[in-house]
Amino acid sequence: MARRGKNVLFVSMLLTLTIALGGCAGDKEAKGSDQIAQSQTTAAAGTENSGTEKESAAQETEAVADSHITIGIPQDLDSLVPSLSQGAGTQEILFNIYEGLIKPDSDGNLVPAVASDYTMSEDGLTYTFTLRDGIQFHNGNPVTVADVKYSIDTCAGLNGGEPVISAFSNIESVETPDDKTVIITLKESSSSFLAILATVEAAVVPADVADLQNNPVGTGPYKFVSRSLQENVILERFDAYWGEPAHIKDITLKVIADADSIVMNLEGGAVDLVARVSTAQAAELSDSFEVIEGTMNLVQAVYLNNQVAPFDNEKVRQALCYAVNKQEILDFVSDGKGTPVGSSMFPAFGKYYIEELNDTYSTDIEKAKALLAEAGYADGFSFTMKVPSNYQQHIDTAQVVAEQLKQIGVTANIELIEWETWLSDVYQGRDFEATLVGVDASTLTAGAMLSRFRSDAHNNFINYDNADFDAAYANALAAEAASDDEKATQYYKECETILADTAANVYIQDMCELVAVRKGFGGYTFYPLYIQDFSKLYLTD
Amino acid sequence: MKYALKKFAAMLVTILCISFLVYLAFDLIPGDAALAALGTDVEPERLAALREEMGLNRPFLERYFDWLTSFLRGNFGTSYKYKLPVADMIVSKLPVTVIMALISFAMMTAVSLPVGIYTAKHSGGRIDRVITVVNQVMMSVPHFFMGILITYVFGMVLKLFTPGGFVSYKVDFWGFLSYILFPCVAIALPKIAMSVKLLRGSCIGEAKKDYVRTAYSKGNNTNKVLYGHVLKNAMIPVITLWGMTLADMLVGSIVIEQVFNIPGIGRILLTSISYRDYPVVEAIIVLIAFVVVATNFCVDLIYGMIDPRINVGAES
Numbered sequence: 001m002a003r004r005g006k007n008v009l010f011v012s013m014l015l016t017l018t019i020a021l022g023g024c025a026g027d028k029e030a031k032g033s034d035q036i037a038q039s040q041t042t043a044a045a046g047t048e049n050s051g052t053e054k055e056s057a058a059q060e061t062e063a064v065a066d067s068h069i070t071i072g073i074p075q076d077l078d079s080l081v082p083s084l085s086q087g088a089g090t091q092e093i094l095f096n097i098y099e100g101l102i103k104p105d106s107d108g109n110l111v112p113a114v115a116s117d118y119t120m121s122e123d124g125l126t127y128t129f130t131l132r133d134g135i136q137f138h139n140g141n142p143v144t145v146a147d148v149k150y151s152i153d154t155c156a157g158l159n160g161g162e163p164v165i166s167a168f169s170n171i172e173s174v175e176t177p178d179d180k181t182v183i184i185t186l187k188e189s190s191s192s193f194l195a196i197l198a199t200v201e202a203a204v205v206p207a208d209v210a211d212l213q214n215n216p217v218g219t220g221p222y223k224f225v226s227r228s229l230q231e232n233v234i235l236e237r238f239d240a241y242w243g244e245p246a247h248i249k250d251i252t253l254k255v256i257a258d259a260d261s262i263v264m265n266l267e268g269g270a271v272d273l274v275a276r277v278s279t280a281q282a283a284e285l286s287d288s289f290e291v292i293e294g295t296m297n298l299v300q301a302v303y304l305n306n307q308v309a310p311f312d313n314e315k316v317r318q319a320l321c322y323a324v325n326k327q328e329i330l331d332f333v334s335d336g337k338g339t340p341v342g343s344s345m346f347p348a349f350g351k352y353y354i355e356e357l358n359d360t361y362s363t364d365i366e367k368a369k370a371l372l373a374e375a376g377y378a379d380g381f382s383f384t385m386k387v388p389s390n391y392q393q394h395i396d397t398a399q400v401v402a403e404q405l406k407q408i409g410v411t412a413n414i415e416l417i418e419w420e421t422w423l424s425d426v427y428q429g430r431d432f433e434a435t436l437v438g439v440d441a442s443t444l445t446a447g448a449m450l451s452r453f454r455s456d457a458h459n460n461f462i463n464y465d466n467a468d469f470d471a472a473y474a475n476a477l478a479a480e481a482a483s484d485d486e487k488a489t490q491y492y493k494e495c496e497t498i499l500a501d502t503a504a505n506v507y508i509q510d511m512c513e514l515v516a517v518r519k520g521f522g523g524y525t526f527y528p529l530y531i532q533d534f535s536k537l538y539l540t541d
Numbered sequence: 542m543k544y545a546l547k548k549f550a551a552m553l554v555t556i557l558c559i560s561f562l563v564y565l566a567f568d569l570i571p572g573d574a575a576l577a578a579l580g581t582d583v584e585p586e587r588l589a590a591l592r593e594e595m596g597l598n599r600p601f602l603e604r605y606f607d608w609l610t611s612f613l614r615g616n617f618g619t620s621y622k623y624k625l626p627v628a629d630m631i632v633s634k635l636p637v638t639v640i641m642a643l644i645s646f647a648m649m650t651a652v653s654l655p656v657g658i659y660t661a662k663h664s665g666g667r668i669d670r671v672i673t674v675v676n677q678v679m680m681s682v683p684h685f686f687m688g689i690l691i692t693y694v695f696g697m698v699l700k701l702f703t704p705g706g707f708v709s710y711k712v713d714f715w716g717f718l719s720y721i722l723f724p725c726v727a728i729a730l731p732k733i734a735m736s737v738k739l740l741r742g743s744c745i746g747e748a749k750k751d752y753v754r755t756a757y758s759k760g761n762n763t764n765k766v767l768y769g770h771v772l773k774n775a776m777i778p779v780i781t782l783w784g785m786t787l788a789d790m791l792v793g794s795i796v797i798e799q800v801f802n803i804p805g806i807g808r809i810l811l812t813s814i815s816y817r818d819y820p821v822v823e824a825i826i827v828l829i830a831f832v833v834v835a836t837n838f839c840v841d842l843i844y845g846m847i848d849p850r851i852n853v854g855a856e857s
Contacts, residue, residue: 256802
């Protein structure tokens with residue numbers, strides 16, 4: 001009897017196990033075959049849709065009064081006050097609520113926003129802005145020059161306190177000679193002033209709303225309705241918007257803190273759009289979604305501490321560059337999507353970007369080995385590569401890089417660290433040998449990518465020290481001050497070339513950005529900066 | 542009474558120690574609240590100014606005592622990240638976590654009591670053996686995995702709820718309840734299994750004791766013995782388990798909140814830890830510590846009520 005009892009137990013255990021395991025296997029198989037079918041359909045859909053849809057949609061959207069979209073965002077917004085907002089993930093959303101005197105468009109040009117027009121004096125010190133006629137805040141009050149002055153003064157620290165935007169400490173004064181004109185005078189001319197003025201941090205806010213944190217009021221195409229911490233932020237179209245009004249009326253931004261549940265949220269119908277999904281997630285999506293491809297606008301690289309042996313040796317750094325095969329990385333990590341880059345500049349920068357630098361080091365294992373031998377590391381060496389643990393794509397890339405470096409006898413030990421630890425230890429403390437991250441630009445000025453490599457720059461976290469680079473950068477600034485854009489561009493390009501030639505870092509790519517959109521929505525627009533523009537989204541059916 | 546006071550004092554000391562340890566831990570781990578707030582785009586002057594403003598440059602003990610005194614006065618501080626009062630943040634999210642814990646607890650008691658008694662009564666029977674096996678499986682599956690399974694089966698396949706489609710209790714209370722029902726099942730299942738196993742074992746153990754024979758010899762039938770005598774004694778360890786489970790459910794929902802994308806206390810805690818948002822983390826940890834210690838305290842007191850033999854005051 002006891003024997004039989006044991007047998008029953010054993011059999012039933014076995015049975016449950018089989019069911020459980022069988023369930024898992026079946027799941028995987030189904031997904032695998034889905035993947036292939038899908039990538040074909042999305043590819044086809046991508047080419048067909050783009051042109052015709054837009055026109056018909058633009059006409060139809062007027063009719064849809066109560067349109068709604070739910071957009072998944074990876075983290076909650078920090079401060080809703082533009083000048084206090086800090087995360088890029090917050091500012092890209094606030095872009096829809098607030099506007100500065102000017103703002104960037106999707107091509108990266110600066111276009112008038114709260115100001116309808118502006119002029120710069122010849123010496124580059126005085127900027128005169130004309131306030132847009134009839135422009136209103138979300139609370140219905142007209143925007144006055146006093147509001148503009150208050151906003152800029154706050155950012156520049158002229159209302160007392162530290163300047164919120166440190167570049168604005170360059171502002172001498174903000175004057176309002178009449179109720180249509182704002183004159184900003186700088187202490188010294190600056191090529192990046194307008195680009196910084198166009199950031200969300202420098203947005204125009206009402207001077208008389210005390211509690212912007214709980215009651216954000218701006219001039220953007222969407223107005224704030226409500227928020228629930230770590231849950232959602234609700235926006236509604238601002239009907240008195242001065243420019244082209246948004247198409248979709250209601251937007252719910254839903255916080256999806258767990259990246260693993262993104263696909264489930266999309267497929268289950270909880271969200272309609274998620275920007276920056278991974279290639280793996282995109283592949284899992286069913287064909288009720290379209291995956292749009294853009295670029296992340298950053299430079300992913302193995303950033304090397306140029307002050308630490310053996311990376312203080314240029315030959316060693318070059319050897320690593322020769323050993324790394326960028327195309328192979330793209331193929332492994334993101335199905336070949338992404339744009340290889342060869343210096344600290346990405347394609348969206350247009351005139352500053354030099355595509356040829358990408359070929360500075362074409363993969364050559366023998367040459368890499370020879371360089372290592374010359375540098376006295378014929379037997380290779382090992383080093384630690386710190387990678388922030390919250391960026392799966394960087395981790396994946398790091399693994400491929402480590403594998404590639406093995407070919408030249410170099411061992412890269414990957415150490416995953418928290419993002420906050422990365423900030424304090426690697427970025428601020430410069431306590432690292434190598435780190436694999438993406439570095440982006442806060443404004444579309446060449447300086448945003450290059451200034452950090454000056455030997456005395458406070459944010460030169462790789463300890464790059466090159467007299468030629470410093471000289472070229474100083475020349476570029478001088479040319480800019482003299483308003484000679486062509487010459488400045490030339491010097492900036494020289495800077496990029498020096499970075500590539502001296503192998504400051506092992507440059508890899510500008511990563512692809514995949515946006516998952518439920519079919520039925522269109523109009524997602526990529527910006528060369530970290531911006532999500534919801535006003536361009538529309539319903540297609 | 543003296544015993545209760547003593548326990549209460551110990552409880553306060555425990556909470557105090559925990560709050561200190563959390564503060565200490567934050568001081569030891571790498572990462573800087575000011576830097577976390579400003580990110581990569583930071584100028585040294587602004588960082589220094591913010592550190593000064595946050596008071597991060599002061600000595601550790603001074604900061605701790607400052608925090609402690611204002612905490613005791615009921616001022617929980619302001620979140621570094623959201624610039625909102627910590628008390629408001631917790632109050633708005635607490636109901637989500639508490640309701641989830643209470644529903645899970647109700648599920649656990651409602652299922653495990655009858656099932657436990659049934660299996661004890663019919664121990665060795667076919668149904669008992671099946672339940673034992675199922676129990677074993679339930680107990681060994683971690684609740685986050687249970688959560689994933691439930692999401693897949695009930696959300697994706699059967700479409701009984703929308704994964705990630707959480708609605709706030711303030712917006713739609715019934716929608717809220719129908720969504721958290723499934724996470725609650727995920728939390729409750731392993732606890733049900735444990736509770737059934739314990740109750741069954743405890744009943745069977747009690748049934749072998751002498752007083753049961755006496756009860757039978759007085760002419761009681763099985764049911765009378767079971768409900769009148771055995772169960773009363775068998776419940777003592779089960780109640781201990783339940784007490785600890787209630788606390789565990791409040792804490793355990795942190796993981797389940799992640800799996801089901803529910804913005805409760807757990808979500809706030811996790812994001813605040815990675816953001817080095819000390820005031821929020823401190824307040825939540827102290828709250829959790831309080832709940833755990835307080836439930837244990839209550840369980841101790843309830844002991845005395847169910848079983849007069851455990852005279853908790855006698856030891857002193």
